[in-house]
Amino acid sequence: MRALSLRQPGRLVAVELPEPRPPAPNEALVRVLSVGVCGTDLHAFLGDQPMIEYPVVPGHELAVEVLELGSPAPGLAVGDRCTVIPYLDCGRCGACKRGKGNCCERLTVLGVHVDGGLRERFTLPSRLLLPANDLDDDRLALTEMLAIGAHAAARARLEPTDTVAVIGVGPIGLGVLAAAARRCAGLVGVDRSPDRLAFMEGTRLATPVAGGERLAERLRDALGGELPTVVFDATGNVASMQAAPDLVAPGGRVVLVGHTRHQLTFENPTVHRKELSILASRNATRRDFEEVLSALRSEATDPRTWITDRTDLQGAVREFPGWASGSTALVKALVRLS
Numbered sequence: 556m557r558a559l560s561l562r563q564p565g566r567l568v569a570v571e572l573p574e575p576r577p578p579a580p581n582e583a584l585v586r587v588l589s590v591g592v593c594g595t596d597l598h599a600f601l602g603d604q605p606m607i608e609y610p611v612v613p614g615h616e617l618a619v620e621v622l623e624l625g626s627p628a629p630g631l632a633v634g635d636r637c638t639v640i641p642y643l644d645c646g647r648c649g650a651c652k653r654g655k656g657n658c659c660e661r662l663t664v665l666g667v668h669v670d671g672g673l674r675e676r677f678t679l680p681s682r683l684l685l686p687a688n689d690l691d692d693d694r695l696a697l698t699e700m701l702a703i704g705a706h707a708a709a710r711a712r713l714e715p716t717d718t719v720a721v722i723g724v725g726p727i728g729l730g731v732l733a734a735a736a737r738r739c740a741g742l743v744g745v746d747r748s749p750d751r752l753a754f755m756e757g758t759r760l761a762t763p764v765a766g767g768e769r770l771a772e773r774l775r776d777a778l779g780g781e782l783p784t785v786v787f788d789a790t791g792n793v794a795s796m797q798a799a800p801d802l803v804a805p806g807g808r809v810v811l812v813g814h815t816r817h818q819l820t821f822e823n824p825t826v827h828r829k830e831l832s833i834l835a836s837r838n839a840t841r842r843d844f845e846e847v848l849s850a851l852r853s854e855a856t857d858p859r860t861w862i863t864d865r866t867d868l869q870g871a872v873r874e875f876p877g878w879a880s881g882s883t884a885l886v887k888a889l890v891r892l893s
Contacts, residue, residue, distance in 0.1 A: 556571065556572045556573065556574055556575075556674060556675050556676060557569065557570075557571065557572075557674070557675050557868055558570050558571070558572045558612050558670075558673060558674030558675065558868075559612060559613065559614075559673040559674070559868055559871060559872065560610050560611070560612055561599060561600065561607075561609060561610060561611055561612070561613050562609065562610045563602075563609050563610070564599075564600065564601060564602025564609075565600065565601070565602065565876075567600060567613075567871070567872055567875050568872065569868060569869060569872055572612075572674060574676070575676050575677050575678045576678060577623065577625070577678075578623055578624060578625030578678050578681075579625045579678075580625045580626040581625060581626055581628070581680060581681055581682070582624075582625040582626075582678050582679065582680055582681055583621050583622075583623065583624050583625065583628070583631070583678065583679060583680075583681040583684060584621075584622045584623040584624075584625075584676060584677075584678050585619035585620060585621055585622060585637070585639075585676065585677065585678075585679065585684070586619060586620045586622050586675065586676050586892075586893060587614075587617060587618075587619050587672050587673075587674060587675060587676065587677070587892045587893065588618040588619055588620055588636070588692045588695070588696075588891070588892060588893045589617075589618040589692045589693065589695070589696040589889055589890065589891050589892065589893075590614040590616060590617055590618075590671075590672045590673055590696060590889065590890045590892065591616030591617075591696045591697050591699070591700055591887065591888070591889055591890075592616075592864075592871075592878065592887070592888040592889070592890060593615065593616055593700065593726070593727075594725060594726065594727060594791075595607075595615070595666075595667065596613045596614070596666065597875075597878055597879040598791075598879075599611075599613060599667075600875055600876075600879040601879050603816075604667075605814070605815070605816035606664075606667050606668070607667055608667070608668050608669075611666065611667070611668075611669070611670060611671070612666065612670035612671050612672070612673050612674050613666045613671050613672075613673050614665070614666045614671035614672035614673040614674075614890075615639075615641035615664060615665045615666035615667065615671050615672065615699060616641075616672075616696050616697060616698075616699045616700055617638065617639040617641065617665075617671075617672040617695075617696060617699070618636065618637075618638060618692040618693075618695035618696040619636070619637050619638075619639055619672070619684070619695075620634065620635070620636050620637070620893070621633050621634060621635045621637065621684065621686075622676065624681060625681070626681075628681040628682075628684075630686065631681055631684055631686055632686075635684070635686040635688060636686065636687065636688050636690075636692070636695060637684040637685055637686045637687065637695065638684075638685050638687060638695040638696070638698040638699065638844065638848070639665070639672070639679070639683055639684060639685075639699070640683045640684075640685065640699075640839075640841060640844055641664055641665035641666065641671065641672075641683070641699060642656065642657055642659070642662060642663075642664055642665075642683075642838050642839075643662065643663045643664070643665070643669070643679075643680070643683070644656035644657075644659035644661075644662055645659050645660070645661040645662075646659075648660040648661060654840070655840075656840065657706065657837055657838035657839055657840050658837050658838070662838075664838070665679070673868065673871070673890060673892075675892055675893075685698075685841075685844055685845070685848065687848055687851075687852075689852065690848070690851055690852065691859075692891075693858075693859050693862060693889065694851045694857075694858070694859065696889055697858045697859075697861075697862075697887070698844060698847050698848060698851070699839070699844075700726055700727065700730050700858070700887075701730045701733060701734070701847040701850075701851075701856060701858060702730075702839035702843040702844045702846075702847050703727055703730055703731075703812065703836075703838065703839055703843075704727065704729075704730030704731040704732070704733055704734040704735075704812075705730075705734040705839065705843040705844075705846050705847050706836055706837075706838065706839040706840060706843040707731050707734065707787055707789075707810050707812045707836040708731065708734035708735050708737075708738060709734075709842075709843065710810055710834050710835075710836045711785050711787070711808050711810050711834065712808075713735060713738040713739050713785065714738075714739065715738065715739050715740075716739070716784075717738075717739045717741070717783075717784045717785050718739070718740075718741035718742075718743075718778050718781065718783045718784050718785070718804075719732075719735045719739060719741065719742050719743065719761075719783055719784075719785045719786075719787065720742075720743045720744075720745055720764070720774055720778075720783040720785075720786045720787070720802060720803075721735070721742070721743070721744050721745065721761065721786075721787045721789060722745045722746075722766070722786065722787065722788045722789065722790055722795055722799065722802075723745070723746060723788065723789040723790035723791075723792075723795070723813065724744040724745070724746045724751050724752065724754075724755040724761075724789075725746075725751065725789065725886075726861060726886065726887050727789045727812060727813070728744065728746075728755075728787070728789035728812075729744075729755065729758065729760065729858070729861060730858075731787050731789055731812060732744055732755070732758075732760040732761050733760060733850075733856045733858070734846075735785075735787075736760055736761075737850060737855060737856070741778060741783075742760065742761035742762065743761055743762050743763075743764050743774060743777050743778060743783065744760065744761040744762070744763055744764065745764045745765070745766050745770065745774075746763075746765075746766055747765070747766040747767060749765075750884060751886075752764075752765065754886055758860070758861070762777050764777050766795075770798075770802060771801060771802055774802060781804055782802060782803055782804040782807070783802070783803060783804060783807070784803070784804050784806070784807045784808070785803065785807055785808045785809075785810065786799045786802050786803040786807070786808075786809050786810070787810045787812055788809070788810070788811050788812060788813060789812040789813050790813050791813030791814055791815050792813070792815070793815055793817050793819065796811055796813070796815065796819055797819055797820060797821060799811075800821055800822070800825045800826050800829065800831055800833070801825060803829070803831060804829075805828075805829040805830065805831075806829065806830055806831075807829065807831060807832075808831065808832045808833075808834060809831060809832070809833045809834065810834045810835075810836050811833070811834065811835050811836065812836050814835075814837075821833065858887070861886050861887045862886070862887050862888070862889055863884060863885055863886040863887060863888070864878070864883070864885055864887070864888035864889070865888070865889050865890075865891065866888070866889075866890055866891070867890065867891055867892070868890065868892060870890075871888075871890045874888070
């Protein structure tokens with residue numbers, strides 16, 4: 556069975572793996588149709604993803620087809636095309652019991668801690684499959700990316716009166732903007748890359764604002780003289796994350812969507828004076844996935860125009876170094892397996 560294995564930073568190789576075992580009760584054997592390439596995958600290739608465990612088969616943004624069920628599963632049948640919730644929660648810890656499986660104390664993630672979807676077939680818990688036969692493979696593969704944004708928006712408890720700035724408008728930042736646009740108006744996207752800003756402007760999701768010095772002033776200019784009430788940081792950059800409290804209005808919220816292995820330090824006078832809420836957003840829940848599938852069906856969100864690169868397994872081995880280095884005009888890549 557063909558697969559890709561990230562053996563160590565900078566070394567992604569094509570390998571042959573044994574066929575997966577038959578599914579046990581409450582499991583499904585799936586055929587992988589398409590895989591979205593995430594920033595997590597690219598950072599893992601570079602060696603600066605703090606949670607990756609090498610060697611690993613990457614890939615957690617998945618479109619799959621059910622080949623076999625180990626036992627009957629309500630709402631799921633052989634032949635169904637599905638998106639995948641790639642978070643394997645334990646179901647027993649306090650977080651899971653409170654419905655927060657996305658931050659399970661024993662969480663493992665496909666393509667990060669255990670082998671993911673850049674292989675032809677594998678077995679997984681059937682509860683992680685959400686059938687959506689009415690959606691094409693592209694949208695199924697991009698559902699997880701959008702669910703990250705939906706979860707961040709839910710964490711912020713956005714109201715129609717909120718104004719929003721998203722710092723970093725790569726795919727995750729675009730997903731946050733898409734989710735925010737379903738909840739409020741007054742959206743600004745910030746990036747240091749002119750190419751990313753130009754691409755975001757083409758999506759019509761938000762007003763583009765260049766990052767850098769005097770950013771607070773530019774945000775005020777874009778939002779009628781006021782700072783945004785909610786700032787999402789989707790960069791994973793320490794300096795950017797630590798600067799976020801300076802960019803949000805008094806009484807506002809800072810939501811850290813990206814993450815870093817490094818320590819963050821915030822100035823207490825700023826946080827206290829403004830009475831800010833600083834929130835982390837990790838992964839997504841089933842409810843977030845269901846929201847995204849509904850938005851995709853209604854065409855309130857259509858990320859297919861974000862796909863700039865397409866390839867197959869062998870092509871991904873060639874393309875990964877360029878994607879990870881930023882030497883290409885990549886927005887979103889998909890790897891097709893079937």
